[in-house]
Amino acid sequence: MSFESSLKEALNRGIKLIEDSKFYQDIMAGENAKTYYINYLQYAYQYVTMTSSFTPLAARRMESKHLKIRKWILEHSSEEMGHELMALKDLEKFGFHKSEVMAQKTPIGVTAWVSFFHYKVAIDNPFCAFGVLYFLEGMATELAPKIVKEIVDSLDEKEKKAITFFREHGDLDEDHLAEQEEILFKADLSVEEQEIIIETVKEAAELKRYMLDKLVEDCTE
Numbered sequence: 397m398s399f400e401s402s403l404k405e406a407l408n409r410g411i412k413l414i415e416d417s418k419f420y421q422d423i424m425a426g427e428n429a430k431t432y433y434i435n436y437l438q439y440a441y442q443y444v445t446m447t448s449s450f451t452p453l454a455a456r457r458m459e460s461k462h463l464k465i466r467k468w469i470l471e472h473s474s475e476e477m478g479h480e481l482m483a484l485k486d487l488e489k490f491g492f493h494k495s496e497v498m499a500q501k502t503p504i505g506v507t508a509w510v511s512f513f514h515y516k517v518a519i520d521n522p523f524c525a526f527g528v529l530y531f532l533e534g535m536a537t538e539l540a541p542k543i544v545k546e547i548v549d550s551l552d553e554k555e556k557k558a559i560t561f562f563r564e565h566g567d568l569d570e571d572h573l574a575e576q577e578e579i580l581f582k583a584d585l586s587v588e589e590q591e592i593i594i595e596t597v598k599e600a601a602e603l604k605r606y607m608l609d610k611l612v613e614d615c616t617e
Contacts, residue, residue, distance in 0.1 A: 407530065435611050437487050448478075448479065486558040490555060527592065529576065532600065
């Protein structure tokens with residue numbers, strides 16, 4: 397199987413893992429959508445604040461011959477910085493004060509996700525960064541439009557404006573996914589680098605699922 401086919405297959409399996417989560421299943425069934433969404437925004441504020449500065453570490457560790465790839469990573473990272481403010485503004489529409497959100501203790505699910513992200517881009521093979529990003533943006537492209545509709549239906553008229561984070565990422569990540577594929581499928585990658593990217597997509601799905609499972613647990617405590 398080609399690298400392209402294997403990567404897309406790994407992504408599809410990862411998306412299925414998220415679709416099978418209670419978080420996704422409940423929201424699509426119209427259950428707990430508002431509660432889950434508010435908690436997800438609080439999670440998102442924390443993990444985006446931390447992870448948006450990690451990815452450049454991967455570009456720094458790549459060989460100089462991968463100039464185009466390294467530049468894309470740096471550009472992508474700069475675009476992601478500040479996205480936590482989208483989550484913060486959405487939460488303010490639900491009555492949260494920003495100081496309250498900023499002072500919250502980091503949930504274990506967020507700690508797990510951020511720790512995984514940092515390890516993959518800062519310590520493991522630098523091409524792991526593409527496995528994480530490819531999963532995140534592929535997942536968002538596929539699932540964000542579906543889940544946003546159900547979330548909006550659970551909100552009152554004033555709250556319906558509080559979907560900036562999900563809506564913007566659904567749109568942005570579709571473009572980022574296409575950019576990644578354009579770069580990766582034309583890059584001079586070794587078999588080992590290709591396999592590392594594919595394996596990291598699978599791992600990213602597992603860790604994202606863990607985070608969502610912990611979020612649901614937090615909502616029921």
